[in-house]
Amino acid sequence: MTVLEVRNLQKSFGSIKAVKDISFSVHAGEVFTIIGPNGAGKTTTLEMIEGLVSPDNGVIHFGDLDWNKHAVSIKKKIGVQPQSSAMFDLLTPEENLNLFASFYDDARPTEEILEIVSLTEHRKNHVKKLSGGQRQRLAIGLALISDPQIIFLDEPTTGLDPQARRNIWDIILHLKELGKTTILTTHYMEEAEKLSDRVCIVDQGNVITLDTPSALIEKLTDEREIRMSFLDGEKAAEDADRFSKELESVSKTEREGAALKIWASKPEETLLDLFKFTKENSYGVEQVSIREMSLEDVFIAFTGKEWRD
């Protein structure tokens, strides 16, 4: 079931075309990730969907609700954690949550939210004194207070250490278990791969590609890069290089000293052949690996640009 549909969104700020043409639809219960470099138009897209910025063009539907006619109903249905996690610094997490709860007819109990975002312990400290990760968790908590069906998280993990990031991942996975729909933006490919059901890669205001992470990677190519290095130095690498060039599934090789790179379409078979060869010649293998393709490669393949976090 589609809970949100976005078609041909466009938005310019003066001469800057922040969003050129973005369309997608989000299914109930999935984690939908929008990933892209700085200035790609992620926040602008979300803000149009959240009703903060009016699009120059395009349509936004929440099921059969749209902003022109059902603004209040939509506001009750969605929970938002904006990129600049805005909250009252001189109030405590508990007070912030209670205040936001008063905006809704049927908010969830504050204690429950504090529990979900693991802030029970800090509920009486001023927000000013919270750490970045705690603050971010409170921002997510504020988005959850109305028990929304659809949750928007704009870069919830940017600037956090690995531990804090993992905390937030747990929250997102927990929301998924509860059957919520989450729309997430991030800079981290790893995060997108790990959390999302589907990933939408955007760059310069356009959707580059959209699919499940594994489908995207598979779509990319069926070749894998095998790396191998030898204990017996250049001689062994040279021999192995010559040998692998003969193999059918190998398209290309590269050698640097005792290290060898081999691109093969059937990496398992190629590896077997290679090990047979090294055993026959009694060459010692120091290291061997098959490099995993990642979303990063997808990005590079589609844009021809280097990926920067």
Add this chain to the structure above:
Amino acid sequence: MCLLHLRAKNGGINIKFNQFKMMFLAQLKLTLREKQAWFWGIFFPVILMVIFMVIFSGNSDEEFKTEVAIVDPSPNPASEMMLSQISGLPVFEVKSGKPVTRDKAEEWVKEQEVDAAIILPETAEESSVFLVVNKENEQGAAAQAVSGILDKFVQQANLLAAGASPKYDLQYESITSGTNELDYTDFLLTGMIALSIAQGGMFGMVDLVEMRRKGLIKRLRMTPANMGIFGLSDMAMRLLFSIVQIVLLSLIGVLVFGANLYINPFTLIIIFLIGALSFNALGYFFSSFSKTTEAYMGVANICSFLMMFLSGVFFPIETMPEWIQPISAVLPLTYFADGLRESMVYEAGIATASLWAGIAVMVIWGAVTFLLGSVLYKRKAIAADR
């Protein structure tokens, strides 16, 4: 069916009330926890008032000088005696040092070169001393002060005039007499109250700039929160803070410095509400075009500084150079301070023409700045600020 409908409606009102309550409580906590608010709203006005009172009100009569003209139409023993005594009063500075003709004196009053002309009795039998003041200033502090002092003086003159029956009484020309005399302490106290409420309004709206900068306004707009209720709770909080200011400053003024207050509560409430609202509107206007807190504070500082000295907070406007006085006449603080004096010291009823004129000036300031601010906010809301 009907019942159900009613319940739903009730629910709506309950939610709104709950929202108001929660927002008000949040504002209250924010204010209590904001050290700046305490310093500028409470501590600073108190210190400023104490300093001024200690410096200037020790011997208030001497410090308060006002320039008068004296007319002695036909010198007689009684008028001679009064003349010498009035000239001896340190508060009065007699222009040109000696009596002048009535025409000359009235001209000076008209030109506002003197605050009042004192016309001495023409014969020893006549029992009236006339006081001529400029109509524009008849409610002014100087006119009030002159009449207050003369009133006292005439009583003394009566005693001196040997006869047991009171002989002289003060008559006013074109002034309505204040029933109570204005002491510098009272003057400063009411001025300080006006100033601190005005500053509360002009500086307080910096919160709005800060909230916008942090994206909090945007954040609230993402929720179904009613922004009207938010504004209302904010206003209620500010009024409460101003009431604390009034009570605290009045208590210090009365208990420590012996100020005399004769309050007309109805007039006071009207003046207080209108003044507080219009200065908040002014702050709202500043916030609508200030991108940063620094920019806002700059504007608020300049305005508050100008008003502080041009609106008769510390010294009567009549004592300032003439060319400045027209500026004072358009500033809202002038009328707020005057209004508070009328209602807190003179116990004035609301029906006075000059009070209404003052209220009108404040309402105009409030309405115009509020409308301008709203327009600017609307226009900026289109290009979302971040």
